[in-house]
Amino acid sequence: MAKLKILKVGDETLRKVCRPVDEITPRIQRLIDDMIDTMHAADGVGLAAPQVGVLRRIAVIETPNEGLFVLINPKIVACSKEQQESEEGCLSVPGRWGITKRPMHVKVKALNRHGKPVEINGSGLLAKALCHEIDHLDGKLYIDIAKMIEGAR
Ligand SMILES: [Zn+2]
Secondary structure: OOOOOOOOOOOHHHHOOOEOOOOOOHHHHHHHHHHHHHHHHHOOOEEEHHHHOOOEOEEEEEEOOOEEEEEEEEEEEEEOOOEEEEEEOOOOOOOOEEEEEEEOEEEEEEEOOOOOEEEEEEEOHHHHHHHHHHHHHOOOOHHHOOEEEOOOO
């Protein structure tokens, strides 16, 4: 169990496309545990592996209503036409927020940490977090699509 350093916007690693995980090794399990610890310590809703400098398709998400998800090689397989406009932030962009437009509902296929295929139907905050974290795995940040809110809070 360890807290990892979270890379900040401007770091090139955050702009790279991550490679899929082909085998869930003990090293990957340790990384997942450390990512969960790091997310908790930073009080975040999600964390993607590139944010801690690892270019692999892994993300963790925890929402108050749905609990903890570990996603390996996640893919969005369906998006609702219905959109939500809401405030979004990122642990790699500290102290800033923006308004984004995201699908209200998404369906994601992934592997869990035991390598078992899972399907997640996320709405609202969970849908937003799924989109946000999967974007990280493709080198995309929410600030690319957000209308930023000016001024500190
Ligand atoms: Zn983020």
